[in-house]
Amino acid sequence: MKFERYGIGIAKGLSVTLRHLLRRPVTTQYPEQRLVTSRRIRGNELIWDKNKCTGCATCAKTCPQGVIHIVTSASAEENKYLVEKFEVDTGYCIFCGLCVEACPFDALFMGYAYERARYRRGELVQDKEMMTETPDSEVSGYFHPERAAKLPRQTLLIDRAKVKG
Amino acid sequence: MVIKTEPFVVNIGPVHPSTHGVFRMRTTLDGEVVVDMEPVFGYLHRGIEKLAEERTYTGCIPLTDRLDYLASMTNNFAYVLAVEKLARIPVPERAEYIRVIMAELQRIASHLIAVGAFLNDCGAFMTPIVYMIREREKILDLFEMACGQRLTYNYMRVGGVSQDVPEEFVPALSKFLKVMPGWIDEYDQLLKENEILLARAKGVGILPKELAINIAASGPVLRASGVKWDIRRADPYSIYDRFEFDIPTGSVGDCYDRYRVRVEEMRQSVRILKQALKDLPEGEVRSDVPHRLHPPVGEAYAHIEAPRGELGFYLVSDGSIAPYRFHVRAPTLINLTALRDMMVGWKVADLIIIFGSIDICMAEVDR
């Protein structure tokens, strides 16, 4: 094969890298600077609305990993089961969100927070109290558009790009 | 005078900076020259085919995310196509368009990593891959907006997609499509004509056309060898028959051709995306499919043009809620068949870039 370029290709490449000296870096310095995540983020916890739940265990049946443990007993009031035990081992959870999709009563939500690192595996197990929704819980809008509307707009890196022409 | 030399065995991998995962090449070297090479697989074998036999049809979708984790959308796509074929489920029009948009975005994202990693293997220290990851982040932003995750999307469902895209998706995507061609030009300016890259990649690791067909190579590897074969065109699935696009092919099938084919495919993907975005209809995105799907007894094979080649899912149903057999036709595993033929005779440095130019994802090879 013939080869007639005499370093023009290298020069072109050098000009690209040199041009980047004048551009703004794209790094986001994470703990100090944060990008707003998607409104539908499947953050790494599950949040549970105690009042809507009827204890039907659809979530547990849908879970592909089988990490939702639910124990219920019949209760007299309101055509519901009484949820005695509701536990998710988020260490095994793959955050696929299928349980949230499957819940026929909209009682289950993904969390909005994504910083749930723990020192022990045992601490990753969410029990009934930890999952129950409180005013402080950060609920993601995954499969719940009404919740998504309340969340801040996601930062998009594309918004920082300049469009030519 | 002939200098008598003794070949020696070097294990490239499983832990090595450029084996793209945990691949092991048991190479026999004579000095720098590769005399023999035997691929060793299985370091990432998780038994996904067996796991799938114990899950519902919907529950298998997250498993497909974990096959080729650089192209999860297309994995979902191929799988749901197979289930839809098996259970004869219709897909709403809008869902078809969203699927195509996602698949093409995924192709760009995957090729960005493939090309960046290939150039990094060539020794262009970090620069191309950082530039390309910069653009990939923007695609991941779009995926995150639609499905809430950046890597394991779990977005497509049997009979549609899980949720409609939010309203800010379309403006963001059209902005991305406006700027992406400029970025691709910039990558080309960076290294396309670089003399050292030409010297390293041109004519190296040639996969001849006949051999490429015989080993059933697919995707950019097959096209780089000069075979104009794209399942999007040859066997149009979903709505690919509505779009205009070219099939870029290489001429000799060397590493450089494989690199060029990927870059050109990115441009074609942008072209498809522009058409799809223009025609995107309103309407439902999910047909009514029960959570616990019971497809009729039978079998189905659906294949799509994934970024790395022909990704096929072969499903056998026995009428229960779980697939009786779930087989993945992994393009990267089959593309590796001719690895030894391509490598023997070249130097250690070429071995790395030949391997890099095939663009594999070990999670899919070993499954």
Next chain:
Amino acid sequence: MAMQMLPPDWPGGFWAHWAVFVVIIFVFVLGVMMVALWFERRAMAIMQARLGPNRTGPFGLLQPVADAIKLLLKEDIVPAKGDKLVHWLAPVVVVAPVLMLFAVVPFQGGAILADLNIGILYIVAISSVATVGIFMAGWASNNKYSLLGAMRLVASVVSYEIPVVLSIIGVVLLAGSLSMQQIVLAQDIPFILLQPLGFLLFFIGALAEINRAPFDLMEADSEIVAGFHTEYSGIKWSLFFLGEYGEALAVSAIVTTLFLGGWRGPVLPPWLWFLAKVGLVFFVMVWIRTTVPRVRIDQLMALAWKFLFPLALLNLLITAVEILVWPAVSPWVMVAVNIAIMFFLVLLWSKLFKLGWGRVEV
């Protein structure tokens, strides 16, 4: 500025001179090396659209210090089946000659540790010693990657010595002296203009000799992990690192001295000119490293023997003829002639290159 005459009298007094300059060289080499490290990482990061180290100290300036402390505290691992003595000795053999190189680098008129009358020869001789250290490291590690890396290095250094030395001779002919001091004083026009081809050959050759990209194949991280220092850790590894950056700085200083007019320049103080020129050359190295891919070992050897070596011979011949035949012609004419000759020769030789070769039938 009035030229200072020889012998060097900057601090004055033989022993005082020695003491001061040994300290200056150590401080210079170590201090500038730290800055160079930081500079390389930051400049490269910005060219790659990243930020680079910016956490330790202002603008991350203390990052090399933090790295040094970390490396000092790290466990020193010696391979069980390695040659322990050689493994220990190798980093020392690599670093010592690098420090010695700076003895003949003139930082300013008269500011030189030892103005040897064979300064440039000394540099050529001493710089080859580090190769022995690297081969020792590759051998003692008892690791195939290390050995491959060390073999590549020896092969490339042996080949590249020749064009490098030949292109230096062109400069020596022009300056009429082997002394670094005299070479600088002779550059009323920087030799990069009078010897453009020599500069090109020297710079390419020097990049290869000190394993900078695109010729960094003895520690090609994507091929042979880390080459000769795969098995090194902690302080021994950092000595290799020191040696590598020391060599890069030494080459920058030598290029400055031989081709860019050393400390000479208007307005600014001479030592600042020197540092600025060294910084510029170093930046070019970083810039090249950011952009280009790596060559293959046989391509590296081909470049040395088929491109650099014949051109260096021609360059030497042409320079000699010019000096002998037209000693009185204005240097600016020579500049024009030499640049034309460079373009002609480089284009001519480039035509001989081919692509896609290098496969061996087995």
Next chain:
Amino acid sequence: MTVLSGEELAHQIEKKFPKSIIESSPECLVVDSGFLLGVAAYLKKTPRLDFDYLSAITAVDYLDYFEVIYQLTSLRRNHSLVVKTRCYRRDNPSLPSVVSLWRSADFQEREIYDLFGISFEGHPNLKRIVLWDGFQGHPLRKDYL
């Protein structure tokens, strides 16, 4: 891509290899394992069929028998065919290997050998591919627990 009808092809193949077809339907063609190599070579080399591309091989354990499925494609003529063959033994099942015709079968037959225990006669390098040597059992068999 046109899917060739197994029934029509069955007649053609029966003429050349009598009793080689066990079953045929519009979707697929079930070939007797004894005739597999001959039929495969016929499919590959007949110019009108020209199946040059063996896209995938897989096996299914139906407990009574193993079924091995070959997804054949012709790149030149853009048509496809599914060929199946059956293997009725559970201890030491074996089938002829098609590596000599299509090298794409290489890793896939090794994978089937690894996960189902079907050995392919004539395969150049038949050993476990994803599991380690010495692994007990074949995980994708339905009786492997």
